[in-house]
Amino acid sequence: MASPATKPIFTLPFIATSSSSSSQPSTRYSRLPFRRSTTSTPVSLKRFLLSSVGGTNTSPQETKPTILVSEKLGEAGLELLRNFGDVDCSYDLSQEDLCKKIASCDALIVRSGTKVTRQVFEAAKGKLKVVGRAGVGIDNVDLQAATEFGCLVVNAPTANTVAAAEHGIALLASMARNVAQADASMKAGQWQRNKYVGVSLVGKTLAVMGFGKVGSEVARRAKGLGMQVIAHDPYAPADRARAIGVELVPFDQAISTADFISLHMPLTPATEKVFSDDTFEKMKKGARIVNVARGGVVDEDALLRALDSGKVAQAALDVFAEEPPPKDSKLVQHERVTVTPHLGASTKEAQEGVAIEIAEAVVGALKGELAATAVNAPMVPPELGRLAVQLVAGGSGIKSAKVVYKSARDPDDLDTRLLRAMITKGIIEPISDSFINLVNADFTAKKKGLRISEERVAVDAPPGLPVLSIQVRLSSVDSKFGSAVSGGDISIEGGVKHGVPHLTRVGSFSVDASLGGNLVLCRQVDRAGMIGQVGNILGEQNVNVSFMSVGRTAGRRNAIMAIGVDEEPNLESLEKIGQVPSIEEFVFLKL
Ligand SMILES: NC(=O)c1ccc[n+]([C@@H]2O[C@H](COP(=O)([O-])OP(=O)(O)OC[C@H]3O[C@@H](n4cnc5c(N)ncnc54)[C@H](O)[C@@H]3O)[C@@H](O)[C@H]2O)c1
Ligand SMILES: O=C(O)[C@H](O)COP(=O)(O)O
Numbered sequence: 001m002a003s004p005a006t007k008p009i010f011t012l013p014f015i016a017t018s019s020s021s022s023s024q025p026s027t028r029y030s031r032l033p034f035r036r037s038t039t040s041t042p043v044s045l046k047r048f049l050l051s052s053v054g055g056t057n058t059s060p061q062e063t064k065p066t067i068l069v070s071e072k073l074g075e076a077g078l079e080l081l082r083n084f085g086d087v088d089c090s091y092d093l094s095q096e097d098l099c100k101k102i103a104s105c106d107a108l109i110v111r112s113g114t115k116v117t118r119q120v121f122e123a124a125k126g127k128l129k130v131v132g133r134a135g136v137g138i139d140n141v142d143l144q145a146a147t148e149f150g151c152l153v154v155n156a157p158t159a160n161t162v163a164a165a166e167h168g169i170a171l172l173a174s175m176a177r178n179v180a181q182a183d184a185s186m187k188a189g190q191w192q193r194n195k196y197v198g199v200s201l202v203g204k205t206l207a208v209m210g211f212g213k214v215g216s217e218v219a220r221r222a223k224g225l226g227m228q229v230i231a232h233d234p235y236a237p238a239d240r241a242r243a244i245g246v247e248l249v250p251f252d253q254a255i256s257t258a259d260f261i262s263l264h265m266p267l268t269p270a271t272e273k274v275f276s277d278d279t280f281e282k283m284k285k286g287a288r289i290v291n292v293a294r295g296g297v298v299d300e301d302a303l304l305r306a307l308d309s310g311k312v313a314q315a316a317l318d319v320f321a322e323e324p325p326p327k328d329s330k331l332v333q334h335e336r337v338t339v340t341p342h343l344g345a346s347t348k349e350a351q352e353g354v355a356i357e358i359a360e361a362v363v364g365a366l367k368g369e370l371a372a373t374a375v376n377a378p379m380v381p382p383e384l385g386r387l388a389v390q391l392v393a394g395g396s397g398i399k400s401a402k403v404v405y406k407s408a409r410d411p412d413d414l415d416t417r418l419l420r421a422m423i424t425k426g427i428i429e430p431i432s433d434s435f436i437n438l439v440n441a442d443f444t445a446k447k448k449g450l451r452i453s454e455e456r457v458a459v460d461a462p463p464g465l466p467v468l469s470i471q472v473r474l475s476s477v478d479s480k481f482g483s484a485v486s487g488g489d490i491s492i493e494g495g496v497k498h499g500v501p502h503l504t505r506v507g508s509f510s511v512d513a514s515l516g517g518n519l520v521l522c523r524q525v526d527r528a529g530m531i532g533q534v535g536n537i538l539g540e541q542n543v544n545v546s547f548m549s550v551g552r553t554a555g556r557r558n559a560i561m562a563i564g565v566d567e568e569p570n571l572e573s574l575e576k577i578g579q580v581p582s583i584e585e586f587v588f589l590k591l
Pocket of ligand 2: 066135138160
């Protein structure tokens with residue numbers, strides 16, 4: 001509830017103790033569906049990020065960061081890393097040895113063979129700043145633990161796409177023509193032409209499960225081979241699929257109509273063992289399966305049963321639930337299964353590309369630069385959150401905040417993780433005594449029992465503008481600036497104009513103030529000469545006014561004046577502003 005609009009003595013920046021109890025058990029977050037977006041981050045926001053992850057710019061006098069590389073990485077990437085830090089290439093470390101080493105490392109670079117568990121982050125004792133995954137799949141990194149420990153995780157999402165797609169196609173074709181089996185048989189001295197009669201690909205239906213980077217490249221190539229391609233991906237836009245002549249269909253339709261099924265989804269809790277007895281049961285008799293995604297998306301025992309029953313005619317597997325799989329694995333030994341030891345990304349070209357991509361991302365992250373491939377660290381400015389918190393009257397605990405995005409974009413194309421984390425950081429930082437960055441902001445808010453919900457409002461906006469404005473609403477709190485209250489909530493709104501975060505609305509007043517430095521907000525009876533009066537008071541104290549903006553509700557009645565000041569006005573100036581007869585309330589905010 002907002003306090004009535006009384007004429008206040010000035011109010012200094014809000015410094016509060018924890019706004020809520022961390023013991024609150026049922027923090028609920030409402031999330032918008034998110035996808036990695038192509039949205040570019042405005043320059044000023046990027047600049048913010050540079051300082052927010054925490055940089056390590058080495059000068060000759062400073063100690064170089066230590067970068068542990070735990071799996072084989074291309075030489076070009078190692079070269080880049082060596083130019084920046086001390087590189088320790090220690091392959092095949094046991095979990096115990098990794099934990100021992102990690103305490104002295106600033107960065108760790110892994111491929112799929114290193115399990116970066118919670119234990120590793122615990123052993124790092126806060127020293128580890130970034131984990132670089134030289135590849136796409138990040139299922140071997142405990143992202144939750146990384147986030148909790150404030151460690152950035154970056155991956156190399158693009159350099160091995162073609163290699164993986166080519167390997168998928170290689171497996172598809174060699175499975176259909178029994179290439180591996182026939183090769184083994186000839187090497188064993190046999191000449192079995194009748195045994196290894198294959199099946200044709202042309203005219204057959206291929207279901208691509210997971211229509212992302214690799215899946216769509218596989219689809220493109222399969223179409224070139226004359227296959228009918230359908231795909232299932234709950235998040236892929238239909239127009240992207242249509243553009244290459246692929247129809248997106250529901251899961252059951254995909255698996256029940258396909259002759260060949262190629263898996264390209266990530267391993268997540270939602271996709272684990274999604275190919276189960278039930279799934280195989282729904283397939284056409286004699287279906288053939290290729291897996292270059294992750295072994296864990298398949299229930300391997302169920303696949304074995306399906307192969308033995310003849311429901312599945314053949315499988316070609318590059319990946320396994322356990323890698324390497326047990327030597328006596330019945331799946332690996334199966335006559336109708338073609339296997340490769342996780343070679344999808346293993347071409348010279350892909351490995352050089354991945355090594356460079358990850359080295360650049362890790363070095364950038366250590367320098368505190370924007371990590372475009374950050375997996376667990378969204379970025380965008382926290383000013384709105386920080387400003388909203390400063391409008392809360394001391395003593396009111398913030399329990400619930402709502403972030404409203406006004407955007408013309410399709411929800412599928414609006415990745416709000418970045419915005420949300422930045423706003424959350426802004427809200428939580430002033431009321432938390434621990435180090436908050438983009439990685440742990442959400443986690444810390446949750447721990448404090450702060451419920452953050454999101455809402456998306458569709459508006460008309462120029463094409464290419466991802467978000468027109470963002471509104472931050474704090475409910476059930478008193479405000480030290482009654483004019484900031486609208487609909488019972490402290491409500492402020494802002495957007496990015498020419499790369500600079502701007503405040504566009506306070507309560508129900510429109511304003512136009514850049515968000516940076518210090519800000520004096522005054523509500524006044526709207527009459528001529530007000531700007532001059534306040535400007536003079538500040539000028540007398542040598543406080544430089546960087547801008548002034550007046551926003552009204554209805555002309556000549558009430559107005560809000562936003563005054564940007566380079567220096568912090570002293571007590572005397574603030575008191576004088578409070579004494580100007582037309583000023584009904586004001587607040588000084590430090591951003
Ligand atoms: N064998 C290898 O060496 C190798 C190489 C590269 C990638 N991979 C694996 O392939 C996966 C895909 O790589 P990518 O670069 O295409 O990633 P990507 O993120 O571009 O594509 C993954 C796609 O899967 C979709 N998806 C998510 N959940 C799904 C579900 N339940 N059902 C269907 N689709 C779902 C996503 O929407 C996305 O479009 C990686 O996660 C990795 O595990 C393996
Ligand atoms: O997810 C990936 O990028 C691939 O599975 C490649 O893994 P690798 O780096 O262990 O070859």
